[in-house]
Amino acid sequence: MEVRLLLLGKRGAGKSATGNSILGKAVFKSRFSEQPVTRSCQRESGITQGREVVVIDTPDLFSSIDDIAFVDNIKCCLELSAPSLHALLLVVSLGNYTVEDRQTAEHIQKVFEEKARRHTIIVFTRKDEDGSLEDYVKNNTSLQDLVQCFGGQYCAFNNKASKDENDAQVKELLGKVKYLVENNGPYAVNLRDEDRSLQDSVNEDTSQHSMNEDTSQRKDHPHGSGEQHQQMTGWEPSPWPPALKVLLVGKRGVGKSAVGNSLLGKRVFETRYSEKPVTQRCMSESRIWRERQVLIIDTPDFSSSKDIEQDLVNNTYPGPHAFLLVTPLGSFNEKDDMVLSTIQRIFGDKFIEYMIILLTREEDIENPDLEKFLARSKRLKELINKCKNQYSVFNYRATEEEKQCQVDKLLQEIVSMVQQNGDKPCTFREKEPLHIILVGKSGTGKSASGNTILGSPEFRSQLKAQPVTTSCHVGRRTWNGQDVVVMDTPALCQESRAEGDLSQLETAVKDCRSYYKEGSTVLVLVLQLGRITTEDKKAVGELECIFGAEVMEYMIVLFTRKEDLETGKLDDYVNNTNNKYLKNIIARCKGRYCAFNNKETGQAREDQAKELLTMASEVIKGGGQHKHPRTWNVGKIMKNIQEKPSKLLSNLKERF
Template sequence: MATSSYQGVAAGSQAEHRSCEASVGQGERPSASRGQEGNFKQNQGTSTLWLLLLGKQGAGKSATGNTILGKAVFESKFSDHMVTNRCQSESVSVRGKRVIVIDTPDLFSSLSCPEVRQQNLQQCLELLADDHCVLLLVTPIGHYTEEDRETIEGIWGKIGPKAYRHMIVVFTREDELDEDSLWNYIESKESLKELIKNIGSRRCCTFNNKADKKQRELQVFKLLDAIELLMMESPGPYFEPLKMESSGVQGCGTGVTYEGETLCGSKKRHPQITGPDCDPEMPELRVLLMGKRGVGKSAAGNSILGKQVFKTQFSEKQRVTKAFASHSRVWQGKKVLIIDSPEISSWKLDESDVKNHTFPGPHAFLLVTPLGSSLKSDDDVFSIIKRIFGEKFAEFTIVLFTRKEDFEAQALDTVIKENDALYNLTQKFGERYTIFNYRASVEEEQSQVGKLLSQIEKMVQCHSNKPCVIREKELLNIILLGRSGAGKSATGNTILGRPAFFSQLRAQPVTSCSQSGKTTLDWQDVVVVDTPSFIQTPGTEKDPSRLKEEIHHCLSLCEEGMKIFVLVLQLGRFTQEDEAVVEQLEASFEGNIMKYMIVLFTRKEDLGDGDLHDYTNNTKNKALKKILKKCNGRVCAFNNKETGEDQETQVKGLLKIANSLKKNYDEHSNSWMGQLKSTLGQITMAFK
């Protein structure tokens, strides 16, 4: 059997090893049977085959080389930096042929500097000599990234049209295909599909470098069959010796081109989550960069990752980072995922939008702020983050000060102690802070990144490695109460931000029955219930149960959650009808309702330059004073003709009072909702 032959040959071979400093050894090679020699000798007039492994950092080149060789020769492990830093080779006899496997570092992607790439390419040239060579492009299934594209473009740019005649694609991590087929995976990646179209659908194979020995041997034979087919399809002069130009090495991330068609189709680049070929079981640390525009979040992310992946440039007029982006690295056996974010005020405060980028939540928030800048606008950042993740977000936050280079003469601790704003900021986050110097040397930069990551890890361990999960949206029901004509419907439309309720000035009531509308405001679902004037509900004089039915209908429009009552009054026009509404509500809810009521005055525009609290404090209307006292002074005012930011400011003011009242519910009156339900079930009407 072929497998046993491979085992015997591999086991009995005297493998020769050569690095860029040594020559391939000429040790004795065991012979193989005539049947095993097969078409290799017919299609290639030499008994030596060169296999050049190419691919990005972490693609699995070294592991693939070890599988082909049948033994662990090349160092292969997960790391945040290149494990293979020079070209090296090892040979083995298979089917009577001397197979030389050349392992390479990342030769083409932009992750390595041009000087290193050129040096490694020169080493590769020395190893290639003049023998026939097959290019094995190694790419991991499920992790096809921009670096893979750069490798393909780099091969094309250095070798030209003949590259595809020598190429076979080896997909590693075959085990991740599950029940899906390789072809479905290829179809899902446009540039991969174009590549396979150019080189031929039979020029690819899959490897699971963690498979058992027998399975790995079968994989090798399939690869050799594909190589044999490649030679048959390119006989004679077409399968010519492969050489690369030794000079003019270009950065493959800068658009290397070759005249004619491209090997992998369009050069359009798509953002990908990049990083080393991480083990799926590897622990992950998700770090969300946050801060106002222009503070250097993207630059901080690049420093942490050790590579330029996030776009950075100075712009006063427009945002540079317009959408979330994620890139990763490996650090001390953990995958560190850095999530760069746009200006926080531009976030769509939608649950699905934020969850898509941070699910199930960040392990750490990194507040990036330049040392010496104004911290006032950071309050907006805290406010938005708090609405999404809750008060607990502060326990997961570290402050990253930048611009250390501007304060080299002073110690950071001294600067903080001498500045009240900085001191208060660091106290808010448990004195967890560090600083970056973007003019630091490579060694200093690595040191400051290591210090930060250690600080993050320590904080995460304090939370038992659990992330800060996005808090559930808390629903708030706002029930608008008041006499007819006070402006309940217009107020409801202002809160909802749309004309959901019919609102018009008429002598007779416009709203005849309760109705509701729903919106999301500041990460909170808000249900607004517009009601008729209960004392004007038709038929209540003859049948008091009609009023009970209307109240039940009103409450049935609410969703499960807190109910806040808002008494709508018209500024400067408190009537006996308003007073009667309050008396009726107190009678219906046994007096408790006023403890959980907000008074909202409409026609705020009539105040002019006056102050609402001056108006309520100085009113001579005893009935109104009594109501305001029962509501504990919770008042606000609306101009329902306002639009835009002025309208939003009014609504935020109401929600602030409502949520404060809600918090009071939670802490001091947990029995109120149960009491309310009981009261409604046994409601006794005041007017019979």
């Protein structure tokens, strides 16, 4: 089960640095600056203390005098936090407690309600400065009041700490989180109630600041909670219409940022000619159009962005209401197809129902008859037909009045399409769980390797003469937003078992069958470095008997006892070995191999797991998953196992 934490606090308190300390990696941008560094909510995750931890970093949510920015950020924060949080972390800088900190604490209680007081831990940053934290709080009346207001739970962080010190402070924090959850349960993010509290807070602030009528209209249309949350949680949706999220997509250099600026009516996104991509990550800005809030999201070139899916999750969750594919007339090609393929992979086939095509640079075509021009572009015409003829045209040489008409027409088309889709966003495609089945002879370290992958000791692992694992066991974790199911298996080799263990072997084969999901399963053959034995060879032979001869094409080889390499490299070990059998196995597995030191802990252990899981994901993504093994006739498989062990070994000797 993952632990979800929300960072709150004024600008400069050290929220981003604290998030990095908790996750043990620099995922949030953190530096000293007079201007705010964090401008939007961001959700990241990692393995900490053997647990999957999700951290949501936020900008200074409560100091903005702009109602739109306030509502946008709070709504995004709530959506990223759903369905529940295990703790709210109020970050305060030691020695710099100000009226802004006090106001932040007050706003937390307004927006997140009184119940937030039972779920909040105060995290003091700048612990590196001398002095006792308890004495410091005791001698400061304002801090005493703050701590008492939130139930007395607090700790301190040194965000420049060594690894050991950081592990200790994170362990202390997670211990306090566990205490809160055990006593109060998780903090349920009921989006309907939070919306009402948010509206009350906006109304109160508006009366204090005497905001004008136009701004009052804006706050009537904050972001909605998203249909996906209602489906997932059963909670009622927000009573206010959601912000309309428009995602600008297209290959590099087509002018997405310029289109975004046109739709916003102001220059927000950077636009210039460059050989390199100008837009490096998703950027967003909102406007009010005909009493509807519209959020325009500019995107980088999908082909050059490594983490585009996570970037889209952070900026559009639970999904955009419209995709606007920007493509200049006469330039539609295979790069546009690649963009569409990426969208399909992330959102599924349904994305086409949410897409409008924007054809730019109408001024460049000689023939003013657009229909005739489109008829000559078969691929583009087919796409337009799939999009139910939903397209619009921009002419950049038009007069200012004509340009405004172009924008209004396009926005009206987008709103109409969204209404046809029931104001529902195009939600992200649900990922199938990734299934890992660990196979190999007894004693190679399958159970220990399973624990490394899971990041926790789920499987019994110890050094014994007799097999420790006698039946299949399953462990689960979340990695990169995807559920991972790991199956530890006993030796699927008859001769490595006692004579009366055939029934256990049959049970193991049946268990493998039940957890083998076609299209999402990868087998991992576990071998010990430096010890390829006859038993290993028999085990591989019987794997072919169970899963089919082609199983090796979709398998990963995992070497254990990586520590035995000392300063040597795994690639050198594999490439320079004289063992023809090992070389053949690696070749049949298409060169997929990695190694584990199962004694590693912390980030080093997680890095090993990441390497294997990334490799397994690539096997699945590339369509290289093993098909459902034969017809899974267990009786026939068992008969083959009983009758053919000597023949299998004989064949192995002949081949190697």
